[in-house]
Amino acid sequence: MKGIYLVGCYPDADTFTRSFAAVAEAGFDFLEVGIPFNDPIADGPVIAGAIHESLARGVSPSHVMENIESLSHIPIKKYAMTYANIIHAYGIPEFSKRMTGLLEGVIIPDIPNRMARLFREKGFSLPIVPFATLETRESDMAMLNESESNIIYFVGVRGITGSKSDFTTPELVEKIRMIKDNTDKKVIIGFGIKTGSDARQACALGDGYVVGTEAVMRQKKPEALKAYLRSLI
């Protein structure tokens, strides 16, 4: 499973739509659409910069949700990536109701697995993608497996978006192995995938990957983005 993260409505709705279509055409399996929040504690300078730029231009979460709705005909799996407060402010059940049928699930970097339960209790019916990290313990796996999501998002770095994963470290390799041994879900490696070689290693070790920062960096230049997408596949 190969995926790309793009900041929604960035740099504008039209360019975003073209980038979105390019990802689908290039043969990727899923797209993560970032809904901007102005305190993105898991994001490095590139993605945080794009988020702040969008917000300064007046983009709101509703705009991005409309954008996602308008792209529902494009045949690619869609996830939303946003922060907890965006969903909380919209209304936890209301957000999931509006996005049901459009999204496979949501990725919420400031909702750790333990807190996902709380969102479900409050009426969030879309799958919340569980996280695994370099710190995940075997005892955490039961909670991950409880999730309705069929993928696990493995954060391949100690750090924020824009850091680089190091596939030569035994720690990373062993951790992915431990997680795969303890779940039936697909393990998608995110945070830190930059090059075609990273991508291939992620597919060999796990079940796929998602690229964020390197794609967002090219969102203003659709041609450069297309060339980059080709280099991954």
Added chain:
Amino acid sequence: MRANKGFYGEYGGQFVPEILMPALDELEEAYRAFAADDSSMQEFHRYLSEYAGRPTPVYHSKNISAACGFELYLKREDLLHTGAHKVNNTIGQALLAKFMGKKRIIAETGAGQHGVATATAAALFGLKCRVYMGSVDIERQMPNVKKMELLGAEVFPVDDGLRTLKDAISAALKDWVTNVIDTHYLLGTVAGPHPFPEMVAFFHAVTGTEARGYFTTKGALPDYVVACVGGGSNAMGIFQGFLDDPGVTLVGVEAGGRSLAPGGNAATLTLGTPGIFQGALSYLLQNDSGQVVDVHSVSAGLDYPGIGPQHGYLKDAGRVRYTSVSDDQALSAFHELVRREGIIPALESSHALAWALDNAGELRGKRVLVNLSGRGDKDLGIIEQQNGVKR
């Protein structure tokens, strides 16, 4: 106040990246062991008394009392080493960091008081220390920046957002995510993910215990206890001494800034709504779509759009009254205390005093305890600037 599975009513929780969860679990476990360990607690209290200068006095402020028609008492946290209540928490957490075997501590700071108190504890206990500080705050609290550097801490300027306290906390969280193995995040207020709110309140409880002790010795509790509220730590410190005394009215005073319109203040409990921010569900200054609103206060320690979850709970429960005073009210209370009592208070603490001075009608004849959370040396630049504006 102990959290129930990390929550106070509906507020609190652990809204941080998954990678921090084992660190939060480790911290909670270590904190419980530390708090239950007699020799650790003795060491903590020994440092508070022999090093930081506890207990601090309660001063019956005669001149202002005579002028205002109520009995004003000041809990003199301004007399503590490093100049504010913050040192209670930094000594506690630095000891805990050592207890956990961490070699490096990081902190955020707004006014620089927590940064100085952290750098001080780092020097004392031989820990490496980096303090994140918004570049706007660096400019307006320069004396504290110089102190931190003298103490051997690295002051790391944060140029994101409004370049103030919120941005410093985000930067510190990002550092912690990256360096979680050897680093303890020494958070400076009762905000953030569980167990920080409970733990920071625990280390500050000594303020309320001492204050209550003073009044029980005198034979009567105060009618009012007033504290300023930024993230909420000094207020939790003193309120904890009186939560179970229904006859004591508790008042939390937020920064009303230059206006009560969005962007003009930092009055989170007064004007905010529940939201999830920097680790916890609590009140938050946010717009309709959940974006965090810009904040302003003349006081660098109060301009924060979030608030500790205990305060959200205490507000909804009706146990504490939350209100705000403006920049100008705080500034005139500052001058009042300087001229009438010869005490230079922090601009943060001046907010609590301002509420009392400006509500003399309601307070007539009452015993009013104001938590003087810190001293104002750090604010002389701002005061000078304000005088210039007025002239």
